[in-house]
Amino acid sequence: MREAVLLFLVVVSGTGGEICVTRAMKHVGEVTDFRPMALVRVILQAMKVSWMWIGISMMALAFFSLLAVLSIENVSFVVPVTALNYAAGALGGKFFLGERVTPRRWAGVLLVCVGVTLVWIGKR
Amino acid sequence: MTSSDGLHLKTYCMLLIMVVFAPLGNVFLGKGMKGVGSVVSWSPSQLPHIVALIFTSGYIWLGVASLLTFFVAYMLILSWADFSYVQPASSITLLVVALLGYFYLGEKISPLHWTGIVVICLGVFVVGNTPPRTTEVR
Numbered sequence: 001m002r003e004a005v006l007l008f009l010v011v012v013s014g015t016g017g018e019i020c021v022t023r024a025m026k027h028v029g030e031v032t033d034f035r036p037m038a039l040v041r042v043i044l045q046a047m048k049v050s051w052m053w054i055g056i057s058m059m060a061l062a063f064f065s066l067l068a069v070l071s072i073e074n075v076s077f078v079v080p081v082t083a084l085n086y087a088a089g090a091l092g093g094k095f096f097l098g099e100r101v102t103p104r105r106w107a108g109v110l111l112v113c114v115g116v117t118l119v120w121i122g123k124r
Numbered sequence: 125m126t127s128s129d130g131l132h133l134k135t136y137c138m139l140l141i142m143v144v145f146a147p148l149g150n151v152f153l154g155k156g157m158k159g160v161g162s163v164v165s166w167s168p169s170q171l172p173h174i175v176a177l178i179f180t181s182g183y184i185w186l187g188v189a190s191l192l193t194f195f196v197a198y199m200l201i202l203s204w205a206d207f208s209y210v211q212p213a214s215s216i217t218l219l220v221v222a223l224l225g226y227f228y229l230g231e232k233i234s235p236l237h238w239t240g241i242v243v244i245c246l247g248v249f250v251v252g253n254t255p256p257r258t259t260e261v262r
Contacts, residue, residue: 022202030204039196046199063191067153067178072162075154076225076233079147080218083244099206104250111247118240122233 006069007081014062015088019096020055026097027051080119086112131204138201139214142194147220149190151228156183219245 028046031039046052069078090109093099101109160177178184201210222241225231 021199025199025202028203031200034200039200042203043196043199066150067157067184070150070154070157071160074225074231075150075229076222076231076237078154079150079221080237080241080244083218086247093206097206105209108247108250111250112244113247115240115242115244115247118243119237120240122236122238122240 003069003072006065007078009065010062010069010078010082011085011088013058013065014082015085015092017055017058017060017062018085018089019092020051020058022055022093022097024049024052024055077119077123081116083112083116135201135205138197139210141197142201142214143217143220145190145194145197146214146217147224149187149194150217150221151224152183152187152190154225155229156181156187159183216245216248 024046027049028042031042033039066078066082086109090101090105094101156178159181160174198210198214219241222233222238226233
């Protein structure tokens, strides 16, 4: 039960955090200059966007949940199961970020979900 | 080189960085946390001691450094590519994690487990053949 709760936190909080970070980076705009100082400026600019801080907080929660679940389960089980966030990510991309998710992408996401199910069953 | 080729090239370079550093980070964290001990036996009074163990583990710091590298690449790629493209496309890291877990950490992985990982990678292949950006540039 404890492992299921921790994995839920990893998936939901991690995906929520990534969506918030994406929103912040879209606000910053496309990065075209990859020199170190330019990258530092991009990071500082991103830190001024509140979505970035919400995203980082949620990802921190996901990170500590990941640490906790890694103390009781193998990394080759935990990491594939967290792939459930691909389904959550596609939904979030479509409904929260307004991205157009093509049928082909949905098919890929479906395969990922089937794979996660097999990994879960294969461990039991 | 067209701008579309350039967009794909820098997208694939960032994906490569992500595919290398995300699995390494997870494997180092896994190794570090196995040294800290099971969460099941943690009690609130032990928390400061456990936090100290976590943050003095070399493997944890290696894992954090690898994941930070991954995160910077992830932030950069998200500035031009769709989230719903980047996230599934980077899931090839799952296969790399399993291989590292099997060969480096000596974890036991059943045939069904491997099948599941291969199916996930098939999903990645399907997603990877879609355009990186489907929305208009603002």
